[in-house]
Amino acid sequence: MKRVFVLGVAVALLALAAGCARDAGGDAPVVGFSQVGAESEWRTANTRSVRSAIEEAGFRLRFSDAQQKQENQIKALRSFIAQRVDVIAFSPVVESGWETVLREAKAAGIPVILTDRSVDVSDESLYVTLIGSDFVEEGRKAARWLLEESPLRRGEDREGPVRIVELQGTVGSAPAIDRGKGFREVLGDDQDYRIVRTQSGDFTRARGKEVMEAFLKSEGGDNIDVLFAHNDDMAIGAIQAIEESGLRPGEDILVISIDAVRGAFEAMMAGKLNVTVECNPLLGPQLVDAIRAVQEGRELPRRIVVEESVFTREQAAEVFPSRQY
Numbered sequence: 001m002k003r004v005f006v007l008g009v010a011v012a013l014l015a016l017a018a019g020c021a022r023d024a025g026g027d028a029p030v031v032g033f034s035q036v037g038a039e040s041e042w043r044t045a046n047t048r049s050v051r052s053a054i055e056e057a058g059f060r061l062r063f064s065d066a067q068q069k070q071e072n073q074i075k076a077l078r079s080f081i082a083q084r085v086d087v088i089a090f091s092p093v094v095e096s097g098w099e100t101v102l103r104e105a106k107a108a109g110i111p112v113i114l115t116d117r118s119v120d121v122s123d124e125s126l127y128v129t130l131i132g133s134d135f136v137e138e139g140r141k142a143a144r145w146l147l148e149e150s151p152l153r154r155g156e157d158r159e160g161p162v163r164i165v166e167l168q169g170t171v172g173s174a175p176a177i178d179r180g181k182g183f184r185e186v187l188g189d190d191q192d193y194r195i196v197r198t199q200s201g202d203f204t205r206a207r208g209k210e211v212m213e214a215f216l217k218s219e220g221g222d223n224i225d226v227l228f229a230h231n232d233d234m235a236i237g238a239i240q241a242i243e244e245s246g247l248r249p250g251e252d253i254l255v256i257s258i259d260a261v262r263g264a265f266e267a268m269m270a271g272k273l274n275v276t277v278e279c280n281p282l283l284g285p286q287l288v289d290a291i292r293a294v295q296e297g298r299e300l301p302r303r304i305v306v307e308e309s310v311f312t313r314e315q316a317a318e319v320f321p322s323r324q325y
């Protein structure tokens with residue numbers, strides 16, 4: 001008898017939660033947003049931008065932090081589907097493994113908008129649009145700076161190849177795959193530039209430092225010319241490791257990274273980071289526009305790309321005051 005009662009209460013609560021998503025707060029759409037985590041300065045700025053844009057638009061937000069785990073994101077998406085939200089938006093931790101849950105969203109008639117990172121699915125109709133950066137181009141920009149503008153650019157006299165170590169982002173994530181691809185594409189088969197070590201630092205400062213320490217201790221670690229970090233946080237962690245090893249980041253080892261967060265500008269102004277390729281996290285307003293379009297039944301382009309620049313340490317002091325993240 002007691003069990004039947006508990007079960008009844010649980011069912012009633014679930015039904016209430018599902019109803020709440022649509023009923024409370026009038027007609028404002030309910031948006032379920034599943035964020036990757038809080039692994040970097042970039043991510044924190046992205047979360048702030050999404051939250052404030054959705055709030056300003058008057059939409060109702062169901063926010064979930066996946067703590068960089070795909071299984072948490074899948075759970076969050078299923079919970080949004082159960083709550084019958086109007087739109088699901090998410091930044092996928094990794095590229096693959098989304099087909100099933102996205103089919104569930106489609107079957108429930110809930111449109112899905114991707115922000116920041118892409119998914120690898122066979123059926124393109126499983127999401128409406130992807131709003132975010134061109135990560136391949138970011139990798140290309142990083143390599144172009146090295147080959148064309150850095151103190152180790154092509155044509156400069158030196159003995160032996162330029163030895164590069166690479167701190168990759170989260171394994172299987174779109175930015176890690178694409179930035180590595182763009183960087184390699186520009187290096188081509190030029191034997192004067194060699195990636196001698198590559199390992200993931202999971203986009204965090206702590207892992208960036210640990211992996212850089214390992215690079216420096218490994219064979220040939222006393223002979224590294226360039227660090228290419230897939231984000232600023234890993235670069236900042238690695239800079240600490242380089243300094244602790246008695247070397248000068250930015251001088252003995254050139255440091256190239258991606259994001260252009262304020263922490264990177266501080267490192268550039270201190271002369272420890274040479275260049276950062278911008279990756280704009282302020283996607284909230286574009287997400288709101290896309291949600292409005294979906295609500296009004298307007299067509300959206302499959303891909304909404306964000307405009308971005310490259311900043312060197314020579315420009316850092318001048319640009320820093322105007323940085324928003």
Ligand code: AHR
Nearest residue numbers: 040042043116175203231
């Ligand atoms: O997907 C964007 C990347 O994810 C940013 O470069 C990085 O800082 C973040 O964690």
